[in-house]
Amino acid sequence: xxxxxxxxxxxxxxxxxxxxxxxxxxxxxxxxxxxxxxxxxxxxxxxxxxxxxxxxxxxxxxxxxxxxxxxxxxxxxxxxxxxx
Amino acid sequence: xxxxxxxxxxxxxxxxxxxxxxxxxxxxxxxxxxxxxxxxxxxxxxxxxxxxxxxxxxxxxxxxxxxxxxxxxxxxxxxxxxxx
Numbered sequence: 810x811x812x813x814x815x816x817x818x819x820x821x822x823x824x825x826x827x828x829x830x831x832x833x834x835x836x837x838x839x840x841x842x843x844x845x846x847x848x849x850x851x852x853x854x855x856x857x858x859x860x861x862x863x864x865x866x867x868x869x870x871x872x873x874x875x876x877x878x879x880x881x882x883x884x885x886x887x888x889x890x891x892x893x
Numbered sequence: 894x895x896x897x898x899x900x901x902x903x904x905x906x907x908x909x910x911x912x913x914x915x916x917x918x919x920x921x922x923x924x925x926x927x928x929x930x931x932x933x934x935x936x937x938x939x940x941x942x943x944x945x946x947x948x949x950x951x952x953x954x955x956x957x958x959x960x961x962x963x964x965x966x967x968x969x970x971x972x973x974x975x976x977x
Contacts, residue, residue, distance in 0.1 A: 813931050819938060834962070841961055845954060847897050847942035854903060854938045855918070858931035870929055877925050878918070
């Protein structure tokens with residue numbers, strides 16, 4: 810159905826890629842007394858309202874945006890979820 | 894129930910706070926031919942595995958981490974979701 814869809818996009822480092830920012834945040838939380846953390850990863854999110862003909866078309870557009878600009882495919886992975 | 898819970902945390906600018914990064918990304922996507930974007934916001938996410946006594950305790954710990962370190966309460970807002 811044609812309309813506006815909200816895409817939730819998450820971009821983060823691929824597993825195995827060194828992520829000093831997450832490591833630093835993890836250590837800083839530990840120093841603040843949060844010793845309950847088993848693991849921590851971080852990344853960027855984008856909430857994009859997309860005008861499209863269908864949910865599938867919106868998802869495809871969001872994926873294309875990731876491939877072209879939002880993610881660096883060499884070191885980053887992304888996920889797209891259409892929430893409404 | 895005591896165990897390890899995964900907290901999905903999202904941190905973004907409060908409504909009304911100037912966000913030049915999101916504006917720049919929006920314009921760049923437009924220049925690349927993506928003219929279907931009605932709005933775009935962006936921010937950081939943190940996925941944290943937390944050892945806690947209950948879902949409620951895990952959520953409270955995650956909120957405390959946001960207040961103490963992950964978010965700047967003057968200009969940023971955060972949300973916490975415990976997903977398992």
